Amino acid sequence: MAEASAVEIFARRHRLHPLEALPWLAAAAGFFVFPGYLALGGQILATILYAISADLVLGYAGIVTLGQAAFFGTGAYTAGVLAAHGWGEPISGLLAAALAAALVGYASGLLVLRSSGLGLLMQTLVVASLLAEAANKWNSVTGGADGLQGMVVWPIFGRFEFDLYGRTAYLYTLAVLFLGWVAARHIVHSPFGRSLTGIRENALRMPAIGAPVARRRLAVYTISAAFAGIAGGLIAQTTQFVGLDVMGLERSGSVLIMLIIGGVGELYGAFIGVPLYMIVQDRFAVADPVYWYFWIGLLMVLLVVFARGGVLGLVRALRARLRR
Amino acid sequence: MSDAALETRGLTKSFGALTVANAIDFRLERGARRALIGPNGAGKTSFVNLVTGALAPSAGRILLDGEDITHLEQARRVKRGLARTFQVSALFRRLSVLENVALAIAERDGFAADLFRPSGRYRRAIEEAFTLAAELGLAEDALRPVEELAYGRQRLTDIAVSLALAPKVLLLDEPAAGVPSSETGGLIEVIERLPADLSLLIIDHDMDLVFRLAQQVTVLVQGRILAEGPSAAIGEDPRVRAVYLGERWAR
Numbered sequence: 001m002a003e004a005s006a007v008e009i010f011a012r013r014h015r016l017h018p019l020e021a022l023p024w025l026a027a028a029a030g031f032f033v034f035p036g037y038l039a040l041g042g043q044i045l046a047t048i049l050y051a052i053s054a055d056l057v058l059g060y061a062g063i064v065t066l067g068q069a070a071f072f073g074t075g076a077y078t079a080g081v082l083a084a085h086g087w088g089e090p091i092s093g094l095l096a097a098a099l100a101a102a103l104v105g106y107a108s109g110l111l112v113l114r115s116s117g118l119g120l121l122m123q124t125l126v127v128a129s130l131l132a133e134a135a136n137k138w139n140s141v142t143g144g145a146d147g148l149q150g151m152v153v154w155p156i157f158g159r160f161e162f163d164l165y166g167r168t169a170y171l172y173t174l175a176v177l178f179l180g181w182v183a184a185r186h187i188v189h190s191p192f193g194r195s196l197t198g199i200r201e202n203a204l205r206m207p208a209i210g211a212p213v214a215r216r217r218l219a220v221y222t223i224s225a226a227f228a229g230i231a232g233g234l235i236a237q238t239t240q241f242v243g244l245d246v247m248g249l250e251r252s253g254s255v256l257i258m259l260i261i262g263g264v265g266e267l268y269g270a271f272i273g274v275p276l277y278m279i280v281q282d283r284f285a286v287a288d289p290v291y292w293y294f295w296i297g298l299l300m301v302l303l304v305v306f307a308r309g310g311v312l313g314l315v316r317a318l319r320a321r322l323r324r
Numbered sequence: 325m326s327d328a329a330l331e332t333r334g335l336t337k338s339f340g341a342l343t344v345a346n347a348i349d350f351r352l353e354r355g356a357r358r359a360l361i362g363p364n365g366a367g368k369t370s371f372v373n374l375v376t377g378a379l380a381p382s383a384g385r386i387l388l389d390g391e392d393i394t395h396l397e398q399a400r401r402v403k404r405g406l407a408r409t410f411q412v413s414a415l416f417r418r419l420s421v422l423e424n425v426a427l428a429i430a431e432r433d434g435f436a437a438d439l440f441r442p443s444g445r446y447r448r449a450i451e452e453a454f455t456l457a458a459e460l461g462l463a464e465d466a467l468r469p470v471e472e473l474a475y476g477r478q479r480l481t482d483i484a485v486s487l488a489l490a491p492k493v494l495l496l497d498e499p500a501a502g503v504p505s506s507e508t509g510g511l512i513e514v515i516e517r518l519p520a521d522l523s524l525l526i527i528d529h530d531m532d533l534v535f536r537l538a539q540q541v542t543v544l545v546q547g548r549i550l551a552e553g554p555s556a557a558i559g560e561d562p563r564v565r566a567v568y569l570g571e572r573w574a575r
Binding site: 213 | 438447
């Protein structure tokens, strides 16, 4: 390969590809085509941001975690408690959610990131469980098992009221997701993001090229926590309710499933896996209210057996076969 | 000022009753081509791990360019100019050759923690990475994931990654291990062409390779230095022959 072309291809990897417009076109179309489903749509958009946060740690840095809900929940409670106690300004609420979640991410990361693999997995789970239990016990602030009631979220920029149909909520969530995507995309294409993939591929070689692995892992863990916190804050503000489930194990686990369905470590896995999972879940719950989880499980098994690498992996494999 | 690029004084490491390094006084002169040989279990890899900081010594000191690095962590020693390759290829397997080398350059030049500028804008670093890969004959494979390459080419990538750090001292841990003999020629040529001011320590037990590449040889047996000297003299040394012959006998 000639020097120019290899260097050129390498230097252009961060440029936008036309296909990257697809999720945004779909999201915009969704607004007009399914006006009756905007509430679900908004939840999907916020969950995509949450899945991006998980992809940063799991897909890029190779940190396997079962505690992402700790940060999602911290964000949700921060935005929720603010709005329930007289500060309903949504954008500063989200910033506070991001900051609180980042603090929790940094503090817990200092402790848990000392280990890796299964030990790390268990410790992230423990952190999330501890926080969930704290939220449960701290009744006076969080509302405990009854959930946080009485949130009043002010209009966005003082102008756009949250309406009954979820239109404002949908567009607000879409805008925040877009900004989050821009930031995440920037991060994964930066030298920092590339060094994360180095850590994922070979954490033992990284110190041998002079990389401070512990510091990088803590940095991405904190950044990812902030993203998750914003996602949690979005859900709290748009549903005007926070329940204990925001910190539950299911929320930590399901986001991994959604990522695996879409594809891990590609940023776009979240845009495919989350809608697929949540729409299928919604439809199955209507068609078979008792056993819908069974169908989700079956879908999961099929994906793992026939499409490792998720939908994106499947698409790549098909394209490679067509080219031959 | 001492003219040793790398020096250890009384370097000792014990795991309980097992002593893998026993008061090793070792010197690697500037620009040297030295080999560290010894039978299996002599403590060669432990020595490398102690010097690079993957293992903490029980006693003794390690000096790089006359400065004490005994208590520096691994990544800091790399920044001071100490690089190594690995006995079993330890690369970023699903990343391309170019990316492997570029990661090392980013660390060396200190922009690897940059969150804001796209990595593609570090044009000079990418060009340097490509030039280095091309010098080692990896131009064709620059954009291929390392895991798809033949093993000999993976070893070359390993060397390219270490060279990208612009080290003063390079430790090559069994560079030809596992490489089919058809590919060792190219590998040896690459090592022979390394810059003269780079101080090189080749850790191996393949005597042919050692005699071709090294002028000086240190023989390690049971965590101690058994003999040291010019390659030819070491080849004739009866003690060394006994160790190696003994080992061959046992096989």
